[in-house]
Amino acid sequence: MRRLALGLVHHPVLDRQGELSTTAITNLDLHDMARSAKTYGAEALYVVHPLEAQCELARRIRDHWIEGRGKKRIPTRAVALELLRIVPTLERAYDELGGGRGGVELWTTAAQARGSITSFAEARARLAEEGPPVLLLFGTGWGLTPQLLDEADLRTEPIRGVSPSGYNHLSVRSACAIALDRLRG
Secondary structure, three states: OOOEEEEEEOOOEEOOOOOEEOOOOOHHHHHHHHHHHHHOOOOEEEEEOOOHHHHHHHHHHHHHHHOOHHHHHOHHHHHHHOOEEEEOOHHHHHHHHHOOHHHOEEEEOOOOOOOOOEOHHHHHHHHHOOOOOEEEEEEOOOOEOHHHHHHOOEEEOOOOOOOOOOOOOOOHHHHHHHHHHHHHO
């Protein structure tokens, strides 16, 4: 079985007008995605943000739960938040996970599919095979940039709801939990 890590990307992402943007780190995303990552056997959750002030916020949240008063109050939360790796760029995540981009298979999720799409069943089978570690990216804001989607080695099918209106804008933490359940559940 391949090693699996997650990436929570705050830059480069899109804003609601489809322009390049950087989003703010959200406490709930860190908690819930780390808990999902731990539950489904991911080895790390890379939080990608280029601004040092936002990285420091993420480190303070992590440290509160793995070293501070939070650990005393809810010790099991520390187990999940120990998976957080705060990095300024995706390149740093590639380096840490697989020794650079060439050592990592990059997978993306997106509400709007682009290019060749792989079903969750096919992706699940690929995870069970031997191969390089997988970094599964989740975009914040209005999603990953087209350039980042095009760089992916594999694009999973979109998570689709049943809303008659076609509404499909899950929170990133919800999409993460659904995707992990389909890949590893």
